[in-house]
Each structure stands twice: as C-alpha cells, then as structure tokens.
Amino acid sequence: MKVISTNTGSSVTFEWNGEKEQTGIFKYPTSKGLFLRQNDVKDDTIIDRVHHGGINKACYLFSSDYYSYWKKLYPNLSWDWGMFGENLTIEGLDEFKVRVGNIYRIGEALVQVSQPREPCYKLGIRFETQKILKEFIAHNHPGTYVKILEEGTVKTGDDVVLIERSSNSLTVQQFYELMFLKEKPRELLTLFMTNESVPQYKKDRFKKYLS
Secondary structure, three states: OEEEEEEEEOOEEEEEOOEEEEEOOOEEEOOOOEEEOOOOEOOOOOOOOOOOOOHHHOEEEEEHHHHHHHHHHOOOOOOOOOOOOOOEEEEOOOOOOOEOOOEEEEOOEEEEEEEEOOOOHHHHHHHOOOOHHHHHHHHOOOOEEEEEEEOEEEOOOOEEEEEEOOOOOOEHHHHHHHHHOOOOOHHHHHHHHOOOOOOHHHHHHHHHHHO
C-alpha cells in the first residue's frame, strides 16, 4: 500500500433543514504532508468532535482504488483526492483484507486500524445528494479510521508497511457489515466482541445482540 495523497480541509458553511451548519468534509490535497497527532491531524478542520477525531478516529484513510467506480456514478462533480473526507488516500487499501487491530508504519507515524467510517448526511452535502449514503453502504468499501500509536509526519509517496498483523481475524469490511446487518451472525459477533482493538463504546452497543 502507498500514500497517493495527503488531504486537509477548512470549514465550509451549508444550510441543512433551514439551519446554518459547518463541516470539515471538504478536504483537498496538500503538498506539505500531514502530521498525525494522537487525537487528530494537525492543521485539519474538525467541526463535530463528538463524531470525528479523538483516539479512535484520529485519521481517516480511504482507498484510491475505488475512485473510478464513484466517478462513473457522479461524473459531473469536481473530482480530486480527498473527496470522501479522507486525510490519507491510499493505493491498495482493501477492507476485505485489512484486519481491525493491524499496526502499520506510514512515514514517521505508527498507526493501528480501529474502525470503519460510517457515512452521515455531510457526505451527502459533499456529493450534492443524500442518495450517496445508501450507495456508500452498499458498496462495502468504507475506508478506515486509525489510532495514532506514534505521532509523525506522513507524505505523498510514503509506503504503508504492515508491522503487526492482528491475531483476531475481524476485517474492516466485516466490522462495517456487522453494523448494518439486521440479523447479527453469532460467529461474526463473537469475533467482534473479542477483538481488543474494537472501541469499547461500539462493543457496548452490540452487547444486546449476545442475549
């Protein structure tokens, strides 16, 4: 895997249900690279820190491999890396193979895969239609958030090197799928609950399915 683009954004104001709101999802490539910090990316914009940023969502990675798929669906948009609000656009990122808990070296930073991205209405603002939410869920390639184990600078062209493979086989895709399945498969749920890297608040929400 390799870093194709490093992206940051500024605050953008939009109207939603008659109210003025702000978002940091409009991210664009930067030539300076990014400094990954424990709770966020330096010089990036996070408006809603309840749902973005923090230990488990310090940095968002999305695969460049699927841009062609989305460009065909939305050819009239102004396309550039960062379109999905990702800080790092990664070539070769496959959620079906990447395990939750995997540790990677990216440039100077050491990161650990924590959880997939869940789309919200602000992705619809970026794509100019809320139908993108169902399409994004159905496509099953959500990208992933990472924890920052060692802070450091990441630049375009840096390799994403696997340092430690999680002993728990739960993948990012399985985590993502589990969130939207009405019937939670017992085996997959057990894998989810026993993965030490799954955020505890996520596990707490799924305890009811164990009974």
